[in-house]
Amino acid sequence: MNRTPIVDLNDGQSFEQAFQAADKQLRVNRQGGKYILMKLSDQSGTIAGMMWNADEKMFESFDRSDYVFCKGRTQIHNGNLQVIVTSIERMDPSEIELSEFERFDAAAADQLETRLRELLGGLRNIHLRALGETYLGDEDLLGRLKSAAAAVSNHHAYPGGLLRHTIDLMEMCQAIGPRYPQMDTELLMFGAFLHDLGKIEELSSGGEISYTDRGQMLGHIVIGIQMLDEKIRSLQTDSNDRFPDELKLHLEHLVVSHHGQLEYGSPKLPVTLEAVALHHIDNLDAKITAYTSVIESDVAADGNWTNYNPSIGRKLWKNRD
Amino acid sequence: MNRTPIVDLNDGQSFEQAFQAADKQLRVNRQGGKYILMKLSDQSGTIAGMMWNADEKMFESFDRSDYVFCKGRTQIHNGNLQVIVTSIERMDPSEIELSEFERFDAAAADQLETRLRELLGGLRNIHLRALGETYLGDEDLLGRLKSAAAAVSNHHAYPGGLLRHTIDLMEMCQAIGPRYPQMDTELLMFGAFLHDLGKIEELSSGGEISYTDRGQMLGHIVIGIQMLDEKIRSLQTDSNDRFPDELKLHLEHLVVSHHGQLEYGSPKLPVTLEAVALHHIDNLDAKITAYTSVIESDVAADGNWTNYNPSIGRKLWKNRD
Amino acid sequence: MNRTPIVDLNDGQSFEQAFQAADKQLRVNRQGGKYILMKLSDQSGTIAGMMWNADEKMFESFDRSDYVFCKGRTQIHNGNLQVIVTSIERMDPSEIELSEFERFDAAAADQLETRLRELLGGLRNIHLRALGETYLGDEDLLGRLKSAAAAVSNHHAYPGGLLRHTIDLMEMCQAIGPRYPQMDTELLMFGAFLHDLGKIEELSSGGEISYTDRGQMLGHIVIGIQMLDEKIRSLQTDSNDRFPDELKLHLEHLVVSHHGQLEYGSPKLPVTLEAVALHHIDNLDAKITAYTSVIESDVAADGNWTNYNPSIGRKLWKNRD
Amino acid sequence: MNRTPIVDLNDGQSFEQAFQAADKQLRVNRQGGKYILMKLSDQSGTIAGMMWNADEKMFESFDRSDYVFCKGRTQIHNGNLQVIVTSIERMDPSEIELSEFERFDAAAADQLETRLRELLGGLRNIHLRALGETYLGDEDLLGRLKSAAAAVSNHHAYPGGLLRHTIDLMEMCQAIGPRYPQMDTELLMFGAFLHDLGKIEELSSGGEISYTDRGQMLGHIVIGIQMLDEKIRSLQTDSNDRFPDELKLHLEHLVVSHHGQLEYGSPKLPVTLEAVALHHIDNLDAKITAYTSVIESDVAADGNWTNYNPSIGRKLWKNRD
Amino acid sequence: MNRTPIVDLNDGQSFEQAFQAADKQLRVNRQGGKYILMKLSDQSGTIAGMMWNADEKMFESFDRSDYVFCKGRTQIHNGNLQVIVTSIERMDPSEIELSEFERFDAAAADQLETRLRELLGGLRNIHLRALGETYLGDEDLLGRLKSAAAAVSNHHAYPGGLLRHTIDLMEMCQAIGPRYPQMDTELLMFGAFLHDLGKIEELSSGGEISYTDRGQMLGHIVIGIQMLDEKIRSLQTDSNDRFPDELKLHLEHLVVSHHGQLEYGSPKLPVTLEAVALHHIDNLDAKITAYTSVIESDVAADGNWTNYNPSIGRKLWKNRD
């Protein structure tokens, strides 16, 4: 059976194929009729689905994360592609091709881990290199880092996105840092490594990406500081060496200030050149990646422009040739 | 010898008496002449002083914190009272009445400590009471808390001001909390206890109040979180009991969000009723206290109004009858 | 017959019982079919109702404020509980238990009036006490104050809410004022009494709470000033005594500045300590009360969090144990 | 003796002539020497003056508003022309040519009063015309209006400036109003008449223009409403006719909303077309007049540009050919 | 056959008459059913239309700009009047009365052109008059100016609206300019002529008004500068005369700064008095015209107030007698 990946579905297309149920709600329309609103996913993405004239029994026949065989067709509604499901049936995992559904690309994550080990292992500052090893030696943390998303929506909002964003920033810091000899490139790179690590705890790992209680109440900046404290404590215990106070302070400051402005959630403005640079490099990658997502997910049928996107306050040129 | 306390000096008054040198700089005027700019203090306050026609030798003849015998007279310059020092001489501490210079009121601090012990000891929540004991058992921290200021300028900017502000908030929380049964008054009171504790590390303790490196780069909110983490760890080690995760999270959130808005340096908005309340009660006390300082330190000679104060964007009614 | 109060209705519940019709509109859906959109209320609250397949005759069969006997069932739509009405019939008021529908709690209002008389009667400043008596002696005004709401939505948005909020503020001013001896507690308390009185004219008293023309064009601050002018004129006429000019000015200023900032509609910033305090105490009560409403009216089915509330820019912790 | 009017003084010019002392302060320089800082004025303007090596006796030898004979010379300091006074002597008013000192141009004010009577008398709406007569019949108010300034600084900041600004606006309303038939031109004109009348009470009339206590605490918008209430009450008493409620409300709204935005001190946004128009016409006149003042008072020695003016955030083109 | 113009249609009215199809989309409702969403227009305005149970064939049976004979009825949905179309059929243009559909009023545009020629021809500055002739001599540009709209929505958003707005501003500049002798009225008038000319290229001319790619990427200010450059080049070539550099710069500045503030899209603040005046006169006309549109297009059934309009942040008084 040839599945059409979600990303390749077009308007008005009929299908009979497997999806993974990422979310489901039983809703009532204004007339009192029941329908199921669901999110269906595969490796290539996620799409909203609607099943009309549903009932509790049908709703209970499958759970989130289950694989389901669906019949239906696609349509555009309010500018977004969605699917109308006319029949849905739970499948046994053995019946499906798991690689078609696994959004998390384990091979890519392994490559990124290798690259991370290279980058951290290549540092000449012995304290930073040792601290890097402490992080890399925490298998639980590393495993979660590899599968974490960098956001609920917006940029790098997929399992593995956090590590992707982290490596990209570290490499850009490595490339750009030496242009400014007044900066400490290794400090900058380590800041790039640390800056978003708190997201591992801020966002929940399984199923739909969402905020944890701790994420909602503290945010990844404060959590990242707590994680850093713990890792430095652990390094000091293991090595019987005091991690230099000033270096610790600079690392903490890089995490604390990386949003660049108080109104974006940094409790302190960047006051070191490395912190200024980290904020701007992070911003550069985040903005290009987020705007690319807006363009890719835009469904305006024709013309050079995406629909108006309220969160960025503009339409974007789609640049399709 | 009868000293006139600084707060009682009037315009155009001559004096021959002791002060404590809080700060000193050797400066050059536009014509190239040297003068000493200093801050003189006693128990009642601080005043700027100028000694014209000074030289390096005179400048080196005393140090910050020294007691000095000064001759001179007062004057108003740009609306502020200052002193022109015509002679200055280092004194031996044995020559002075220490109680006239000690800005820190140890007796008052002891009373506040007693009150703090009552308030924390009176909590019925065993976890909060135990955590309070952990803080109270840290003598070094307690000593520093008793002599810490709550700010460099603005409100409660004097040694002991932090504890004064902390107790005031705890008492107001105790009074107001029960009006809102949907809130947990003890949680609110403990948040009031914790909210500014990071200032012990954010501000330097000796001489002129100023920011520490750590204060400048992390701020008292992040430092307060680090201190809380450490105290809870210490409590758990001592008691062999796990401090409840959710309670810990709520305490952390109270510290993190107490500035009420991102642009005021809280990385997260208040999301619990207690956090909302703490922010507003803190704001109430801070504003009344800060505006009272503006009125008290105003030197506009006559009329009902203070001078225009740019940091609060208004003149204040002086309310003197 | 046992009515289920609106506040106790659950999702998916059938009912046959009386409501009061608070509002009604005949609407057309996209297909051109007609339906009645209504608001049904009882003592415990208000709920939206929909009657499908309606016509003009049915629409005309009852009026706003009528008691109606409805059959139907509840459902959640877009996160809010609403009712689908399948039959509706006008009732005679004699058929219903009035106490189940009267949102205005007359007994509570009487208690609040008594408390108001105590608070104003207990003032030692003879001018303020006399002015209080002038207000209390205006029966029409007093009657309207007792049944007025403090807002269209947000905090204290129910008949009687204005007096509730007024008394709460006066009591908090009485409790907090003496902590700051530099303030005049009685002036502060009288400011709390006056600050929102203009809302009696700003908001319409009957049925759905809404803005009057005068409220829309002048606002309760300006109206409150006009009311105060009139009452002081009336007091002066009655007593043949001049109300002190400065005291009048301070009262006016408390009304004028109580929103605290120009962008919140105060034409002048608070410039007296009492005005600063009144603004912050008002804000404290308004915010806690408003956020409590958000939590109470939230219908997110599960979890610790309310839905995202755009007007406060956050989700709130629901704190349900 | 030929006086050089202040506005015609140039840099480096010596003089021996009369001025009026508008303000004086005895100050101390950093070295402790005393000097008098004064403001000298004549019909054409005001200039700062400094008399070095002064003493109390000299300071007491003249009062504010006295005419004084001064010797000295002009100079530019920090970009502003000022005078160094080397001798100062009180004069008897009989010795001076009063017309050279009277900043208030009585003849011009009489002409403006005539114009005001024409404009108000020409209204066809009998209620507005009658209300206009009530204002015009208040001789005290009219006298103060004729000599009032429209601001402490900025635009129309001179005795008589308020009436000048008022007439200009009324005439522009008369000219522009009929272009928009959807507006009521007479209502608009009357709004222009009323909009700033509260400034008569907001600003003190004699000597240096400054805020009154009432101006500082209520502002001219609220004061203007109080004045309007009083005048309508007075008109109703005199005429035994009720002034139409809606018309009164519209007049009040024009006063209340004329600053156009909450953050500029209007407690309500303009919601009628006349209020929208009044705000923009007021703004047009205020901005052109204020920017013209900046250009006229600029002393940058050469070039096409004024100095940078922080309150308007720019340099202005001086346009001098 | 008597057509009812769109502007005169009432709620619940049946019709059988011609419209022009301004826009059409084939959409799918949540249940998967297809419907046509269209905009129908005539000389008097535009109205949204819905045809349920449509299919591709029906959708393809007419094109944008076609005249169509429709049967259906009106209804109010979400506060806006719309039409439910039950049958639609393409008509031959010969069958309709063109004057009923032409939104562009050619006669009015000719009158405005005449007025424009008078205004520009009456300038005494020979350079401005010659430049005016260069613009007027460009027939293509003049033709497009006459039929251009001044906006996609908001004020003057109809074919011919740009010239209407331009003439109104020029006349107001002519009327108001001489009140301020410090300004150059002719420069101001020419600025009014030029200020929005770039909109000819910013907005597309045919059918629905929308942004061109160039409009979206550069905006009418930059385009207006490019047009002015070209016209001055062309004038210089034709006349063999150099257009004065300073005059050119002032014209460019009037275009560049007319939005008055950076955040409204002017890359430079107004720095000449003429630029300050032009901005405020433009704003005055734009605001009155836009608010009038809000009032005229409001469909709130009763009462003195329009619905709340989010883009202006208020309700407006409808002023209907």
Add this chain to the structure above:
Amino acid sequence: MNRTPIVDLNDGQSFEQAFQAADKQLRVNRQGGKYILMKLSDQSGTIAGMMWNADEKMFESFDRSDYVFCKGRTQIHNGNLQVIVTSIERMDPSEIELSEFERFDAAAADQLETRLRELLGGLRNIHLRALGETYLGDEDLLGRLKSAAAAVSNHHAYPGGLLRHTIDLMEMCQAIGPRYPQMDTELLMFGAFLHDLGKIEELSSGGEISYTDRGQMLGHIVIGIQMLDEKIRSLQTDSNDRFPDELKLHLEHLVVSHHGQLEYGSPKLPVTLEAVALHHIDNLDAKITAYTSVIESDVAADGNWTNYNPSIGRKLWKNRD
């Protein structure tokens, strides 16, 4: 004679050596005494100088740009190093070592020109390469580009700074661009080349860097658009080829939007990925360079921190080891 370069002068140092007079003003102090305020420069920087007890004759004895032999000594005043000049004498250029005074580093500029030719010559897009050649072929423009500053103050505020910043950006675009295959790296690089070229006309080239009239009234964005129009016209004339419209539009957009936000002077937001990237890369380089200047020019005597810098709202960590 060994000159001490300005950058190497220390506090309290006497000197007898040559400087170039960059600016001079004859000023009057408060006591009426005259002094000369000047700026002295050499290759290494600029310093303020004061000569007391000066007169017109001395002031006229040298002009801006003259080389002058000065005796005097340095001092710190208000935290800035300045010099007190006790004697000053005009020198003949033949007496001085020109290389010590030429701030413009011609050799470095030649290297940058070579690099610019490489970068533009290496483009594969024939239109961009041809346009690059057109710019490079304009010798006058190229000469001015090589000696232009990028700002009056802030970042790259020295002759040659504009080309330095331009090359840095082009190289970073070349390095970063290929990380994002969805972007056109060559378009991005050309945008980096063009983005600030208007500064050649915005800022005056000789002596002190300052705004031209055109710079003040139009800004470098609009000027850059005018320059680009002219160059493309010139290229089309020379090559008889039409430059692609869409490519022209994209280049214009890169210039127009590079400030990233309206409030920073871009009349349009970036809407292409290249424009988004260019803005952020420009910002990154500008911020690091500007903050580095703040650190380098800071004279706070000791400690880890610069003085508080109001334009960036913070102190910076000086990072000196």
